[in-house]
Amino acid sequence: MTTPPTPTPRGEERLYFDAAAENRLTYQTCDTCGSTVFYLRALCPHCGGESLRLRESTGLGTVYSYTVQYRASHPYFAGETPMTLALVDLDEGFRLLAGLTEADDVAVGTPVEAVFRDSGDLALPYFRPRGHEEDPK
Incomplete structure (x- = not known):
């Protein structure tokens, strides 16, 4: 049997896949500008803010x-x-x-x-x- 392609999650990716293993879908919101952010990141792509809060969808x-x-x-x-x-x-x-x-x-x-x-x-x-x-x- 062929094995599935498996990425090596790093950083914020790890948080996403850890939550998925618990059947939870996660995203972020920015405390600075209020934007919704997905995929998970270290900086807000809208304002560059560093205060991103992990949320559960x-x-x-x-x-x-x-x-x-x-x-x-x-x-x-x-x-x-x-x-x-x-x-x-x-x-x-x-x-x-x-x-x-x-x-x-x-x-x-x-x-x-x-x-x-x-x-x-x-x-x-x-x-x-x-x-x-x-x-x-």
């Missing part, structure tokens, strides 16, 4: 856009194609690219919720239409 959002990928980006994902990827606007004000489960029921504007799946040593967020039970994989 509800994991609720809507599909902004999506596409279907027919070719696996890595041999590990070959069994998951076709794979639907979406840009999801989270209720807290940030956008995230992630896989969609139960993609037959998805369109632009569909309300979705985060679910987490193990991928090697990491847990990754995916999204499914709200109120659906996830098909275990």
